[in-house]
Amino acid sequence: MTREVASPVKPPPPKKQRWGADKVYTNLSYLAMVLPGAIWLFLFAYLPMPGIIMAFKDYKLARPPQNDWIQNKFIYSLIHSPWVGLENFRYLTLPTNIENTLLYIRNTISYNLLFMVAGLVLSVALAVIIFELTNRFFAKLYHSILFLPYFISWIVVAYVVYALGSSGGIINSLFTAVGGGPIEVYKEASYWPFIFVIANIWKYTGNGSIIYLATITGIPRELYEAAAVDGAGKWRQFTQITLPHLIPVIVLLQILAVGRILGSDFDMFYTLPNGAALVKDATYTLDVFVYSMLRSATPLGYPAAAAFVQSVFGFILILITNYIVRKTRPELALF
Amino acid sequence: MTDITVKPAPRQVVNFFSRRKHRDVLAVSPRTNIALNLLLAFFCILTLIPIYVIFISSITSEASLTANGYRLWPEEFSGLAYRFLFSQGSIVMTAYKNTIISTGLGTILSVIMVGLYAYPLSRDNFKFGSFFTFFAFFTMLFSGGLVSYYMVTRQILLLQNTIWALFLPSAFSPFWVIVMRTFYKANVPNEIIEAARMDGANEWRTYLQIVLPLSIPGLATVALFSAIGIWNNFFNCLLLVDDAQYYSLQFTIYTTLNNIRFLLENADKMQGLVNVSELPSQTFRMAMAVVTVGPIILAYPFFQRFFVKGLTIGAIKG
Numbered sequence: 305m306t307r308e309v310a311s312p313v314k315p316p317p318p319k320k321q322r323w324g325a326d327k328v329y330t331n332l333s334y335l336a337m338v339l340p341g342a343i344w345l346f347l348f349a350y351l352p353m354p355g356i357i358m359a360f361k362d363y364k365l366a367r368p369p370q371n372d373w374i375q376n377k378f379i380y381s382l383i384h385s386p387w388v389g390l391e392n393f394r395y396l397t398l399p400t401n402i403e404n405t406l407l408y409i410r411n412t413i414s415y416n417l418l419f420m421v422a423g424l425v426l427s428v429a430l431a432v433i434i435f436e437l438t439n440r441f442f443a444k445l446y447h448s449i450l451f452l453p454y455f456i457s458w459i460v461v462a463y464v465v466y467a468l469g470s471s472g473g474i475i476n477s478l479f480t481a482v483g484g485g486p487i488e489v490y491k492e493a494s495y496w497p498f499i500f501v502i503a504n505i506w507k508y509t510g511n512g513s514i515i516y517l518a519t520i521t522g523i524p525r526e527l528y529e530a531a532a533v534d535g536a537g538k539w540r541q542f543t544q545i546t547l548p549h550l551i552p553v554i555v556l557l558q559i560l561a562v563g564r565i566l567g568s569d570f571d572m573f574y575t576l577p578n579g580a581a582l583v584k585d586a587t588y589t590l591d592v593f594v595y596s597m598l599r600s601a602t603p604l605g606y607p608a609a610a611a612f613v614q615s616v617f618g619f620i621l622i623l624i625t626n627y628i629v630r631k632t633r634p635e636l637a638l639f
Numbered sequence: 640m641t642d643i644t645v646k647p648a649p650r651q652v653v654n655f656f657s658r659r660k661h662r663d664v665l666a667v668s669p670r671t672n673i674a675l676n677l678l679l680a681f682f683c684i685l686t687l688i689p690i691y692v693i694f695i696s697s698i699t700s701e702a703s704l705t706a707n708g709y710r711l712w713p714e715e716f717s718g719l720a721y722r723f724l725f726s727q728g729s730i731v732m733t734a735y736k737n738t739i740i741s742t743g744l745g746t747i748l749s750v751i752m753v754g755l756y757a758y759p760l761s762r763d764n765f766k767f768g769s770f771f772t773f774f775a776f777f778t779m780l781f782s783g784g785l786v787s788y789y790m791v792t793r794q795i796l797l798l799q800n801t802i803w804a805l806f807l808p809s810a811f812s813p814f815w816v817i818v819m820r821t822f823y824k825a826n827v828p829n830e831i832i833e834a835a836r837m838d839g840a841n842e843w844r845t846y847l848q849i850v851l852p853l854s855i856p857g858l859a860t861v862a863l864f865s866a867i868g869i870w871n872n873f874f875n876c877l878l879l880v881d882d883a884q885y886y887s888l889q890f891t892i893y894t895t896l897n898n899i900r901f902l903l904e905n906a907d908k909m910q911g912l913v914n915v916s917e918l919p920s921q922t923f924r925m926a927m928a929v930v931t932v933g934p935i936i937l938a939y940p941f942f943q944r945f946f947v948k949g950l951t952i953g954a955i956k957g
Contacts, residue, residue, distance in 0.1 A: 331766050333842035334759035338771050341756030344811040347796060348788075349778035355787025378794035433675050436667050442676060448943050449683040455935050456690070457871035459893045463928040464689040466896060467696055467709045474692065474709045490900065506686060528665050538667065563780060571873050575893055578900050594785050604786055611784030619781045639776075 359392055359612035361385040363604045392609035404593075405610075409566070412589040415573075416565045418497075419504050420558065426505060427512030428550065432542065434513070435520050447517075450510035458571040461503055465489065465576055469499070490578065493586035500587075503572060515553055523549045555629060555636045563622030566590055566614045590614050690932070697721070697925035704921050720926035730883065731927060734891035737802060741887065742869045745806030749865040752811045754858050757819035758846055761827075772820075775813040792879060804879035805887050806869050815861050822857035823850065863942050867935065892927045899924065 361382070368380035396405045430450065437443040468475050469489035476486050489495050523545065531541050568589040577587040588596075590610060597607035622638075630637035667675070696709050700717035707714065724731060759765040760772050782788070798804040827850050835845040851858075876890035886894075 327764070330764060330842055334762065334765045335767070337755040337759050337842075337846070338767075341752045341811055341816065342771065342774065344752060345775060345778055345813070348792075348808055348811070349782065351795065352783030352787040352791045353781070354783070355790060356783045358786060358790075359784075376795060378790045382790075433679065436672075437675060437679075438666050438672050439676075442679075446679040446683055448939075450679075450686055451943065452690075452936070452939060453686060455867050455871070455939065456932050457873065457889050459871075459873055459889045459896075460693065460928050460932050461689070462893065463693055463896060463925065466900070467692050467925070468689070470900075474711065477708050477710070506689070510686075525665070532665060560779075574877075575873065579897050580900075591785070598786055598789060604790075608784065608786040611786050615782050615784045622780055 355382065356608075356612055356615065358382065358385075358605060358608035360387055360389060361605060362388045362391070363608070388605070392603075392605040393613075395606050396609055404588075407585060408588045408590055408593045411586070412566055412568055412591075415497075415500060415568065415589065416561070418501055419508075420561050422501060422505055423508055423512050424554065424558070426509045428516050428554075430509055430513040431516035431520055432546065434517060436538075447510065447513075451514075452510070453507045454511040456507070458507075458569070458575050461507070461572070462575040462578055465499060465503075466578070469495075489583075490580035491582045493583045496577065496583055496586035499576065500572065503576065504569075515557070516550055519550055519553050520546060552636050555633070556638060559622065559625050559629060559638050562625045563618050565621060566618050568592075570595070690936070693925055693928050693932075697922055697929045699922055701922050717922065720922040723923055724926050724930065730886070730891055731888075731930070733884065734886050734888040735930075737805060737885055738870060738888040741802060741805035742866050745810050745869040746862050746866040748806070748810040749812070749815075750858050750862045753815045753819055753861050753865075754851075754854070755846075756811075757816045758823055758850060760816070760820045761823035762832075763829075775816050779813050789878060799879050800882040800885055802885055805872070805875050805885065808875050808879075809865065809869050809872055812865070815864070819854075819857055819861060823854060826857070827853050870935065888931055892924075892931055895924060895927065 363385045364381060365377060366381045366384060367377065368375055372380065374380045374383070395401065434443050434447055437446075467473055469487065470476070471486060471488060479485070479487060487495065489499065527545050528541055531545060536544065568591045570589075570591045573587055573589050573592050574595070577583050580587075591614075594607045594610045594614070597610065598604070626638050666672075692709060692711070695711070695713060696704060697720055698716050698718060699710070699713035700715040701719070703710075703713055703715040756771070756775070760768050762768070765771075783791075792804070792808065793799045798807065831849055831853075832845055835849045840848065871889060872887065873889040873893060876885075876887040880886060880890070
């Protein structure tokens, strides 16, 4: 999605085209090819978009009368529910709720920042180290092993947390063996930031390094040779050659990450704590908060208001980040 | 906003692992090399330990697991959990069936939809190319939010409590569309397509007979990732399925772990209500986790050979 610097071979200037039968036929064929995907996008991505107005309505499920032209319960209820302005948002900021709302927003943002920094540093480091290894076989072996967790579901990781961290788990056996107190991960919130960061690193570092490895592989060898001749050490070569080449990819990935800063890896945050209510303060992110409100008896307007904040602010953030990048380094902007 | 077009990569993308030539001049010193090897070997062991723990506790005898807790090397082995798991035609088997069916159908659908959607976007003579690129890309930036999505999938698309709920919401991805578009541009020369058109093949025939065979590595990568995505998917089932008949594998093993943890922690409060000894044994649970990741780990050595290639080609720009 990055912009290209320049194509080595210039495409011939397009001839002046008229809309002959042939062109119409070609474009109709193309449209037919695009159709299934476009229908999916319409149904699963665009159809829910107008529903965002639920955040400003007192949504109540109503049965459409027999003669009404809308027979779908959801659409009918959505249209006929009264507008309540910012009432749903006010609920989230009531004195009794404001603390939780802010805590979950803070959790979401700080976990995302931690993951962004840890992911970036470790993935780049892994890519550089793997590239420096002289033995291809081992390089490949290490990379395959470190990539493997990417394919393992968070639910299985929840089992691992249970096997390692529960009262009969390995970590507790080790701690009690050296005379330490028992660690109850499902009862003590302060362990969870560590668990999430470690789990995130475990799962995503190998996958994250692929894109950097591919970029490093594409850097012309001559640059390094020239630098080595001039007496630059490995560190100098990294900061002066490797890093500048990685910057476009890094910027691109970080823009996308900033857009998702109010979102989270729902499966991880929801399944790893295993529904333990005592650690809620450290494990709830906005996603989990919205989901839990959605599934409890609260009026749907409340989770809708939280979800509205999530999508709209995420969208605004990505626009702002992209705007700043475009102003400073236009060639790195996403769009 | 509209100029999000991706031009083909100017550089030849080299698969790093297939490089033969040694970088003698630039190679790190042997001592550093050994240190780096040791470092990575250490992290590899750390990475594998969790998977190992799950596996080893699934073949531990229940008695030794209860007595000693989880261990890196059990005192007594037992295959009882697996015999139990496969003997009863229970929830695990139903969930296995649902997951296999939805993974199969979802993968086929996603390869067809992504492959077909991305191809016209890679062609210069598609009049609506930039519109449909934006149509897909915009969904990566903005969404209607979970509540609205929940209502639409349940009330309008009527997916609740159907097998469709397990794979249809994951059967397409704008991200892979952008990767595949780049793949087509980089790997299918325009001249070949033009030649086929000259010979009178229409767009569909050109796509099926000329473009498709050249795009196997890219489409295989899409297939692989969507297969694993649907196999590992938990959210679709959580959101849309309430009927145990349609539970997916991940959801089933999650609820098992969740119920047991809850019951064990509250066992004292429910004296007489549940008999803790009647709960599925610990080894049985670990065996469930093993059969969930088993197929992926077994298939891993076979597919990891080509996805590095497929990924680097798309990922360099995606």
